[in-house]
Amino acid sequence: MTKKKKETGLTSEVTEPIALHLTVSESDLRAKLEGIKGHEGVIGYILRNSHSASIDLKDPAKIIDYAVLSSSAIDASEEIVDQFNVGDIKSIVVEGKNAKMLSMIIDENRISIFMEKSVDVETLKNALSK
């Protein structure tokens, strides 16, 4: 196997940088999200991509509810931007009576941050985009 890898240099050149990029991006995001989680009023976050998902919520009983909500918001938004030619999704903010959710799609990562209504969404967006 090792010999074969060496022989097909092209394959290793293509795959390795992508794998490296994904790892860096995801770990970078995770670090940012950990920082955001410390903000006052932030309830937790969900980070999801094609190969993994991380959920960190203060109230574990709501994990499924929030995961479904996050997924529904992103799916609905994709349909809306498609129908009305709004372009690629930059951010989704869902404001409920008791809480708020900010969702963003960064590369292949789908992020949703849940927070109390008093939290300024723009601050979190900036913290994620840095």
Place this chain on the structure above:
Amino acid sequence: MEGDLRSFALKSALEEVRNLCPDISSVFMFTEDGEITASDQGTPEASIVRIIDALDGLLEKAETMGGIELVTIRGNRGEANLSHISHEYLTTVTTEKADQNVNLMTRSIITTVLRLLEKMNLAQVQTTPAETITKPVESAGPAEDLAEQAKQPVEQSLEKPETTESERVETTVNHETAQSEPLANQFIVENAQGMLVAADTVRVDRDTLQRWEDLQNRKIEEVEVETFGGQSTRCKIKPIKETKLEGKGIIQMPQKIQRLLNLNKGELVKVKPITEQEDDGP
């Protein structure tokens, strides 16, 4: 107010908003039941239907957050906004050049129009005795009490001095009707949630419905819902699906019926099953 007139007023308001703000590419409204209320001319109905379908899951799941107040979807070529205003959703799509205040302004205008329409509707109901306005049921209480009352012989005819044979026959028929008078119960109005809610159906708890059916000895499919202002309407009846809502004295009612009766969540209504005689007509 006629639904068409309401729709016309809203449609005109949406058109005006769009004319004033060229950066609004699409604006439309729909009810909590998923019924399109009004839209600007440029937005195809098929697109709106697809959006409503797409939002169905989100609106349902947002109960986790206490229900939706506002959704903002920002894209690199524009923005879509969904606001919950008085049992309806206003959707505005703007280009990337649009001022951030456009959405606020649209929401304010539509909120004002909706309030105005509600007031006009109320004024119309108060000034014209519409066909739907009927005399309120005099006795409304627990089903058991009313059942006892229904079993009591009706003495009204005894007070009449002399009656002809035909009058006697009529009185007997009336007695039978009175004895089988359906029971009126009071319920607290609760919104019927979800996009797939039938606009003509209310839901009460299974026990009440069963009790009515036992007393009537027939399946109850329709009820008369009556407000304490005296307005009433007929609608289909089904049992509440959620077991946690059983026995709480609530009636799940679609927005359409609430609007028709000028009702809001939390208000009290009287509900009585439609009898066979009423079903068959006079």
